[in-house]
Amino acid sequence: MIRLSIPFRQALSKLTLPVLIAGAFGLLLLGKADTVVMQRARMALADVLAPVYGLLSEPLSSVRRGVDDVRHLFTLYEDNSRLRQENERLRQWQAVAQALDVENAALKANLHWIPDPAPSYVTAHVVADAGGIYARAVLLSTGPGTAVAKGQVALDDRGLVGRVTELGARSARVMLITDISSRVPVVLESSRAHAVLVGNNGARPRLMFWPEGSPPVEGERVTTSAEANAFPAGLPVGVVHYTSGKVAELVPYAQLDRLEMVRLFDYGMRGVLAPEAGITKPGGEVKK
């Protein structure tokens, strides 16, 4: 090692902190100028951690389920009567659905309807939250060789979750519809009016930009629209709910706070490329 005089060494140690602070500024600029480098570093780390967190998430979720089970024991009576009522209601709907299904099939047969091709999908485990403080996203463990691509649509068993925005070799990051950068073109089911679902980092994204004269109705179903070629039409997203301040929000169908598994559908939609980084300018130009 090079021998340095004591005053020189002291001066050098005093300089370290300012130099590193300058380095932090440099990192800020680099991260902004070249999003790909940071994204690669992030996904490389995610690739290492995803299998480990995947192993961890099994026992952790069984612990959570155990706690839930204990809690449910105390509400057994109310749950039971609520479920009985719900079952009654659903039985009626089932009858309606079966009748409509038969009618739909008959009409399609008469019209020589060209059926939509069944989309291919893969199912992946959600291994960790990948949002940080200022974003809402989840990390999936995909395993090598799985056909996952940017822009694929993620759904849980109930509804729309989000889209794949970043890809690693063994992991993928899905930006949720609640993320502040998320914009989803939607259709209000009863009026068939188009609107945009705007994430706000909260649990309930907002509905905006509906045409004048057809505002969202409380309790109305909202589905995706094929506009902008980012999502296929008709995926269930949620129901409209007005806040006390008369703001139209959406209660998502998907259980976004407790995602365990999602299905990634490949609809071949490449109309809007997925944002490159965790936080990007909404609607901004995205590099491939």
Added chain:
Amino acid sequence: MSFPTVTTAALLLVLAAPLGLPGQAQWQQAGALCCVFFWGLFRPASMPPLAVFLLGVLADLLAYAPAGVTVLAWLLAYGLAMRWRRGLTRLGFLLVWFAFVAVAVGAAALEWAATSLLSFQFLPMGDALLEAGIAIGLYPLLAIGLTRAHQTIADPDHA
């Protein structure tokens, strides 16, 4: 690698795991900030500036934050802790905590402002407030544990 650096890195990794805690991202950032401030104040030799830099990079990568934001906030918090070292370490715990309140609010505000600026949008301030609040509330608890460690395991003379 010293004890403070390793434990802070471990804290970051553990709090990035799918524990399902409410506000887990805030806990992660706040907990590590407490550690950085504590060690910067009481034993900067065990957590040199370069370690703070690397921990910040790890935190930014884990939190999917714009690169450099956490690094900058932590280096500044660490720098302040070092600068106040002479005066603060002689004062009582309560005053150290008050100083940390200022640092935690400043760090959260800086992170919020920088992230907002870099993403060209006004991010919700509630998340930053929660982060600062958790850090302020967590500091006394962590300080008790870290003071123990500071006097025993992390002290090379007693190791």
